[in-house]
Amino acid sequence: MESSFCAAPVDDAAIRARTDSYFNRTKAIVTRFGDCVVTYAVFVRRPVLSATAMVEQWLKNIAHERGIEILVEPVFPEGEWVGAGEPLLYITGFFSHLVDLETLVLQKIGSCCVAAHRAYQMAISLPKAQFLAMEARHCAGYEMQELMVYGASVGSRTARKEGAVGFVGCANDATAAFFGQTHGFGTMPHALIGYAGSTLRAAEMFHEVYPDKDLTVLVDYYGREITDGLAVCRRFKDLAEAGRVGLRLDTHGGRFLEGLDPQESYAVLDRYVPDALRRYRSESELRNLIGTGVSAAAIWRMREVLDQAGFEKVKIVVSSGFGVTKCASMADASAPIDVVGTGSFIPKLWNETYATADIVTYDGSESVKVGREFLLPSFRRAEENRRNLMHRDDRPRG
Structure with missing residues (x-):
């Protein structure tokens, strides 16, 4: 996974160009008047899952590139x-070495921690479904995509510990x-x-070029999800009976699945999950259940x-649109979903x-x-734990 942590710049010129100017000026002032060792506490104002490995690796790359020491201590x-406001990690080093990194550090923390939390919520709502991360098209470039997919992987691993299949x-x-x-x-x-x-012809073309691949076919293009879906299954009956055919519902939100109103x-x-x-x-929950688009009723049908x-x-x-709310609605309706393709773990409210x-x-x-001041108690606990650990390490070995 670490091989993917390469999108962010590590050279000084790029960092200077991308950081806030007052940090660059502070670096120059500190260099002139005398350096000191500082410790930063980094936090997010809402509950999240800790997803700091990406920024830890980036700071490790910076330390190597600059030939300096940076101590990064994740709290979780x-x-x-x-919890909201709890420090995620502490970063210690010389002030002049760290001050120009703050902008880029913050860019790599909050969004992936929130994405991790959302991905966890989605996966735990539908624990039997496989999830595929399809965030790329919604991201503003590869750096954002890397942060989002990293967050999804962290949230998914947490959900798997609780029995979900996840991403x-x-x-x-x-x-x-x-x-x-x-x-x-x-x-x-x-x-x-x-x-x-035609939907069937597209399936035939795909199978001819990729005969060893499982066949998942979009069935909403012509608004005949049921008709075209059954035609594909009949044409590839052996694959279907072997569990190697999937029908993907991506029905437009402006209409119902074929045959529904x-x-x-x-x-x-009412036939399957009346409760x-x-x-x-x-209103949004009701639409997820019986409205247009890919509703619970459409999936059951x-x-x-x-x-x-x-x-x-x-x-x-x-x-x-399979985000946190929609996944929860599908769970309420016990919708028979095998696979969810989604990029909706991307934070919905960016200011969070x-x-x-x-x-x-x-x-x-x-x-x-x-x-x-709320940042200090956890810092003191971390300092005490560090001293206790150092004290144990200094004890004579028997």
């Missing part, structure tokens, strides 16, 4: 829950290593179906027609991702901005 193990791969090769893979997953976009002229959607859920409709629902046609082993793959760093000691003396 990777993937552990962190098993992603959409492209560049970030596949975060999930222990060598390549990205995926079969076809809508464009291939438009090119082929509000009344039929209610009827489908899901008998609790109070917000697809499972129903597949089973009735004898294709019990055909998988249902879903995409389109803002990380902050404050210096808590100068040459060993505590000093922190008024209002940030």
